Amino acid sequence: MRARTRLAAAGLAAIVAPAAACSPTPSKPPVVGHVFTLVLENESFNRSFGPESKAPYLAVTLPRQGVLLTQYYGIGHASLDNYVAMISGQAPNEATQRDCAIFSEFSLAQPALDVHGQAIGTGCVYPVMVKTIADQLEASGRTWRGYMEDMGNDPKKERATCGHPPIGFIDSTTRREPGDQYATKHNPFVYFHALIDDTARCNSHVVELRQLKTDLASVATTPNYVFITPNLCDDGHDGPCIDHAPGGLIQIDQFLREWVPAITQSPAYAADGVLIITFDEASGRPGQDSSACCGEQGLPGQSRPPGGDGPGGGRVGAVILSPFVRAGTVSNRPYNHYAMLRWVEDQFGLAHLGYAAEPGLAVFGTDIFNR
Secondary structure, rough: OOOHHHHHHHHHHHHOOOOOOOOOOOOOOOOOEEEEEEEEOOOOHHHHHHHOOHHHHHHHHHHHOOEOOOEEEEEOOOOHHHHHHHHOOOOOOOHHHOOHHHHHHHEEEEOOOOOOOOEEEEEEOOOOOOOOOOHHHHHHHOEEEEEEOOOOOOOOOOOOOOOOOOOEEEEEHHEOOOEEEEOOHOOHHHHHHHHHOOHHHHHHHHHEEEHHHHOOOOOOOOOEEOOOOOOOOOOOOOOOOOOOOOHHHHHHHHHHHHEEEEEHOOOOHHHEEEEEEOOOOOOOOOOOOOOOOOOOOOOOOOOOOOOOOOOOOEEEEEEOOOOOOOEEEEEEEEEEEEHHHHHHHHHHOOOOOOHHHHHEEEEEEEOOOOO
16 A cells, blocks of 8 residues: 555656656666557546556556656547557647548648648548558568457458558448457557558557457567557446446456466566556547647648647656566656657667657656666
8 A cells, every 4th residue: 555655656746747848868778578558548547556546456456566656748649649659650630630430531731741740631541651660660671460369350340450441431340349349549550551551451450458468478579669559348438338348457457367467478578678558638528638749730721739738748647567667656747758769769779750759759768778
């Protein structure tokens, strides 16, 4: 109980701290070979990690095993723009801010990326010139997979691999049903022509979550980069859920209790792994938190800021588990999704994409990797 009180106090103290601009963090990065990213939905830091959290495994147990990041921020509202930013460094545009109910082409306002690596325009499916961490990893000879819970459970709605609507069509995965609560908007990989135009490549890399337990059996079969998206119930987005499960933070805790040990007990994690658990954005409800950190910029030419009514996606927090961290650490340094992308790129010696390349953007340092 004392440990929970200390962690809650650290988090609540950070609530009143201003969202400072990020400054470079000098560090010698650990030799990381496997990064696991697990993204949850729509909760502010003090609801997820505060003393009244309905997810004690997330709020207390996991921070006691790893590092709690009290000043970690989403970059926009609603969901899709955050997921896109995590893998490409692209800022929210007027379509991704509305979760792309129609799976539309991205309409370019200029033919090339701008000086910040941004595609200027609006739309959902980015042209081939816009690359993701997936393209970078493959070009460097490394492996990756996106694991999407429930994808393909109803073949009338989406395929079992690389599931997405046809270009120009309404996204039918916004319709939940018992047994299939997959959401295209939480699968960022399918919003890039660089991937979906090669069907075989996409099918082999964007798969249903069940495949992960098989892949975790050995270091050789575990991808260097793993991106995990639970379904609309298990990620906390819905509550109650279409199948009458409780949803919300209660459901998140149940999901994490199954999947976190599956990852942390795997050979790849034990060898050189890092598991990052965070949320896409703070609550999307009325009065939502649209705060930002780290000098976040919007997309030039857009009429709305990234958070709709504010500069960012709000303070969501994160937990990092790894053999390279000291259990029970609390970091109050500010980070966001662009900073996470940049750190992942650094681990694999890759160039920085989009806003992950901004000068002065801090990446995870010795405040986290302290062991």
